[in-house]
Amino acid sequence: MTEEVILRVKDLRTYFKTDEGTVKAVDGVSFDLHKGETLGIVGESGSGKSVTNLSIINMIPSPPGKIVGGEVLFMDADLLAMPANKIREIRGNKISMIFQDPMTSLNPFLRISTQMTETIILHQGLGKDEAKAKAIEMLKLAGIPAPEKRIDQYPHQFSGGMRQRVMIAMSLSCNPEILIADEPTSALDVTIQAQILDLMKDLTARLGTAVILITHSLGVVAGMCDTLCVMYAGRVVERGATDAVFADPKHPYTQGLIKSVPRLDVASGNRLSSIRGQPPNVIDLPDCCPFYPRCDKAMDICKRKYPAVSRFDDGRSVACWLYSEEKLP
Amino acid sequence: MTKFIIRRLLSLIPTMFVIVTLSFFLIRFAPGGPFSAEKKVPAQVLQNLMKKYHMDESLGRQYLRYFGEILRGDLGPSFRYKDMTVNALIKQSMPNSMLLGTLSLALAVALGIAVGIVSALKQNKWQDYTAMSLAVVGISVPLFVIGPLLQLVFAMQLKWLPTSGWITDRAGLKTLIMPVITLSFPYFAYIARMSRASILEVLRSDYVRTARAKGLKESTVIGKHVLKGALLPIVSYLGPAFSGIITGSIVVETIFLVPGVGKIFVQSALNRDYTLIMGEVIVYSLILIVMNFVVDIVYGFLDPRIAYK
Numbered sequence: 026m027t028e029e030v031i032l033r034v035k036d037l038r039t040y041f042k043t044d045e046g047t048v049k050a051v052d053g054v055s056f057d058l059h060k061g062e063t064l065g066i067v068g069e070s071g072s073g074k075s076v077t078n079l080s081i082i083n084m085i086p087s088p089p090g091k092i093v094g095g096e097v098l099f100m101d102a103d104l105l106a107m108p109a110n111k112i113r114e115i116r117g118n119k120i121s122m123i124f125q126d127p128m129t130s131l132n133p134f135l136r137i138s139t140q141m142t143e144t145i146i147l148h149q150g151l152g153k154d155e156a157k158a159k160a161i162e163m164l165k166l167a168g169i170p171a172p173e174k175r176i177d178q179y180p181h182q183f184s185g186g187m188r189q190r191v192m193i194a195m196s197l198s199c200n201p202e203i204l205i206a207d208e209p210t211s212a213l214d215v216t217i218q219a220q221i222l223d224l225m226k227d228l229t230a231r232l233g234t235a236v237i238l239i240t241h242s243l244g245v246v247a248g249m250c251d252t253l254c255v256m257y258a259g260r261v262v263e264r265g266a267t268d269a270v271f272a273d274p275k276h277p278y279t280q281g282l283i284k285s286v287p288r289l290d291v292a293s294g295n296r297l298s299s300i301r302g303q304p305p306n307v308i309d310l311p312d313c314c315p316f317y318p319r320c321d322k323a324m325d326i327c328k329r330k331y332p333a334v335s336r337f338d339d340g341r342s343v344a345c346w347l348y349s350e351e352k353l354p
Numbered sequence: 355m356t357k358f359i360i361r362r363l364l365s366l367i368p369t370m371f372v373i374v375t376l377s378f379f380l381i382r383f384a385p386g387g388p389f390s391a392e393k394k395v396p397a398q399v400l401q402n403l404m405k406k407y408h409m410d411e412s413l414g415r416q417y418l419r420y421f422g423e424i425l426r427g428d429l430g431p432s433f434r435y436k437d438m439t440v441n442a443l444i445k446q447s448m449p450n451s452m453l454l455g456t457l458s459l460a461l462a463v464a465l466g467i468a469v470g471i472v473s474a475l476k477q478n479k480w481q482d483y484t485a486m487s488l489a490v491v492g493i494s495v496p497l498f499v500i501g502p503l504l505q506l507v508f509a510m511q512l513k514w515l516p517t518s519g520w521i522t523d524r525a526g527l528k529t530l531i532m533p534v535i536t537l538s539f540p541y542f543a544y545i546a547r548m549s550r551a552s553i554l555e556v557l558r559s560d561y562v563r564t565a566r567a568k569g570l571k572e573s574t575v576i577g578k579h580v581l582k583g584a585l586l587p588i589v590s591y592l593g594p595a596f597s598g599i600i601t602g603s604i605v606v607e608t609i610f611l612v613p614g615v616g617k618i619f620v621q622s623a624l625n626r627d628y629t630l631i632m633g634e635v636i637v638y639s640l641i642l643i644v645m646n647f648v649v650d651i652v653y654g655f656l657d658p659r660i661a662y663k
Contacts, residue, residue: 084566086558088478117568124567129560133659134582143578144568179658192564 031202031235032058032081032120037095039073039080042088046309050076050090052259058203063229063236065250065267067243067282069304073259074239078205081237082116083107099203118148121196125208127188131180137164138176141195148199159198167194168224186217190224197228204229205237210245222249243286247271255279258307258315260331265341275343277320314346322347355654362647369643370636374424377635378417381628388433388626407433420629424636430629434622440633443618448637450520451607451614455600457534462541463592467585469542470549475576477554485546492543501536501609508532518611533610537603541595545588553584586656593649597642 039051051073058064066074079085081097083104097104099120104112124130132140141160145151151159157176164172167190180188189209196204206225210218226249229236238249246253246267253270255263255278263276274280281300302319314320317327326332326346335348389395389403404410408419423430429440469489473482509517515532516525523529556562557580565579566572604616615634622630654660 082567084563113569113571115569116566117570122564122567124560124564126560130564132561132565132579132583134657135579136658143570143574147569181659195568 029060030057031060031100033096033098034058034077034081035096035098037077037080037097038093039076039085039090040093041090043308048308049259049310050307051080052307052310053095054256054259054261055095056254056261056264058235058237060202061230061233061235062252063226063238063250065246065253066237066239066256067241067246067253068256069241071304071307072256073307074256075207076259077256078122078207078237078239080105081205082120082122083112084116114148117144117196117201118199119201120203120205121199121201123189123192123196123204123206123209126212127185127192128212130192131188133180136177136179137183137191141176141191141198144195145198160194163194163198164191166197166228167191168220169194185213186221189213189217189221193221193225193228197232197234200232201234203235203237205239207239208241209238211241218245225249243282255282258305258310260315260344261342262316262345263341263343265337265339269339269341275337275341275348276345277322277347278316281319314344359651362650366643366647370639373639374421374632374636375417377632378420379413381626381631382413384626386626388628407431420632424632429633429636432622432627432630434625434627434630440629443630444615444633444637447613447615447618450612451600451603451616453521454530454533454537454603454606454612454614455596457530458538458603459541459592459596459599461534462538462545462595463588465538466542466545467549467588469546471553471576471581473546474550474553474557482550486550489543489546492539493547497536497540497605498609500539501532501606504532504536505609518609520612529610533603533606533612536609537599537606541599545591548591549585549588552587553580556580556584559583582656586653589652589656590649593645594642596645597638600638600641 034054034056037051037054038049041048041050054073054077056064066077068074076085076090080092081104083092083097085092092105095105099115104115107115131137138157138160141163142153142156145156145159146153149156149159161172161176164176169175169187169190175183180191183191193209204225209225210221213221222245225236228234236249238245240246250267253263253265253267254261255270255276257278263270263274263279270279271283274283278300281298284298285300287297300319305315305318307315312331313329314323314327314332317323320327324346332344332346332349334342334344336342337348387409388407389400395403401410408416411419420430427441429444432438432440432443435443469485473485476482505517508515509532516523516529519525519529521527521529562575562579565575570578600615603612603614604620606612607614607616615637618630619634619638621627622634
């Protein structure tokens with residue numbers, strides 16, 4: 026991990042127009058990703074994690090979605106302002122993605138070889154045979170046994186874990202700068218999860234790929250990520266180095282999340298801690314801290330205005346009135 | 355694969371046996387008979403007729419006799435069209451219906467899929483609304499309205515096309531245009547709606563998102579990743595559609611005076627022309643079964659997840 030920032034997301038806003046009103050799925054998200062860094066994005070379902078990442082490569086289904094504001098700077102170029110043919114050169118090449126469900130993410134009607142080589146041929150300008158050799162090499166790296174044979178098979182001939190390995194091999198085949206993994210292990214069973222995470226960690230470290238890892242699981246983040254963004258209702262509420270956040274969570278939501286992880290080193294028998302209430306409905310949310318109805322430390326101001334981001338010396342930033350310097354009116 | 359084909363072909367036999375048996379008895383249990391005309395036939399004449407067509411025998415014997423005949427490929431004499439065998443009648447009319455049906459279905463498939471693709475890609479835009487309005491018209495307006503309307507405009511007023519007739523007439527191939535358009539219209543409408551819905555579903559699928567995330571051009575995404583999966587339901591629809599369009603064109607055949615099998619089919623049922631009805635039923639079920647069989651085979655080639663053993 027170096028200091029060079031390769032992806033800078035600035036005040037990203039993605040809204041969805043629905044019949045009930047405007048859903049502010051992502052509402053002012055900012056973060057930096059350094060070269061070779063692994064960034065974890067955690068949050069409950071509907072907190073805007075996946076939409077953030079689809080927005081980065083400008084793949085929000087539109088309509089109903091629309092990126093209404095912000096910038097995504099990749100190597101100093103704004104991806105959101107790029108014409109379609111330019112951003113296609115980046116997708117799958119410089120920035121690639123892995124999705125949640127490996128069972129449905131591969132095209133069931135095409136051979137693995139077809140699906141893998143099309144990316145390599147498109148972005149690297151290799152011939153068909155060279156591309157296939159490259160694909161076989163990637164499959165081997167991803168731990169697929171007998172890749173020369175398996176490459177000519179169809180996705181249904183692979184198990185879920187194997188398919189996710191294929192997805193990883195495919196997404197890394199053009200040696201991307203950034204790999205976005207959207208809950209890559211949520212659909213797999215636990216033993217396979219660990220294997221897939223190890224594989225991702227190992228391969229991206231070897232290739233020097235920066236990773237954005239979207240997940241529900243704080244355990245995964247603790248094991249994989251250098252830095253961590255906690256999202257709530259479309260915004261980043263806390264951001265910082267993983268170790269620091271786990272050691273001393275500042276935002277009441279982060280504190281709640283970390284407290285609710287079952288621990289082996291603490292005497293059992295106690296009821297598992299949980300955050301009361303439900304995630305808010307993000308349709309037409311008023312200007313307030315969306316977490317205040319569930320927050321133990323809620324104050325009067327929380328109901329009236331969204332807190333400004335406070336920065337700490339260790340590079341941490343938290344959006345909470347508890348730490349705000351701003352004078353309370 | 356070969357084993358599967360042989361097994362499927364063998365399973366034709368019991369299916370056909372059940373169809374023949376059921377329809378043989380059903381049609382005979384229906385009231386009336388081939389000789390119950392408005393005009394009373396003298397008793398002696400009736401008796402001779404019954405004897406000639408073996409109708410005086412017991413039902414079981416008649417059934418066995420008929421079965422023996424069809425095993426030899428003989429569908430028997432027609433009860434109504436004197437001096438005509440059922441084989442000859444079908445041979446005469448079937449090719450005409452086949453031609454009309456195949457052309458109509460080909461047109462319906464080509465246009466239907468094209469329109470389906472356009473409306474799916476332009477969902478909720480004017481192209482989509484226009485195409486789907488046309489499709490609703492195609493599904494809801496009956497053939498006997500569309501046919502005469504076309505005749506009125508293109509034959510009576512513009513005088514571009516002959517009102518009716520068949521390719522053997524002086525007008526030649528021109529006679530095909532209106533019946534083909536009329537007959538293909540509801541099928542076109544159905545295929546357009548079906549392919550639109552199915553393409554929209556595939557467009558939202560995870561593997562299309564993957565294809566887009568790989569940086570593929572939208573045309574590659576559609577052509578390579580979307581269409582194959584999206585058009586599978588249409589392939590399975592083609593089996594019944596083909597047999598339906600061949601035999602179900604009675605309205606179109608009547609309007610445009612096409613010497614096809616549909617007209618004979620309906621008249622044979624009204625006339626209680628037992629052997630002709632049976633002949634038509636056998637031919638129709640054979641087409642249906644064979645078409646479904648062909649669809650299954652084609653499916654196996656299109657969808658790698660299906661393996662026939």
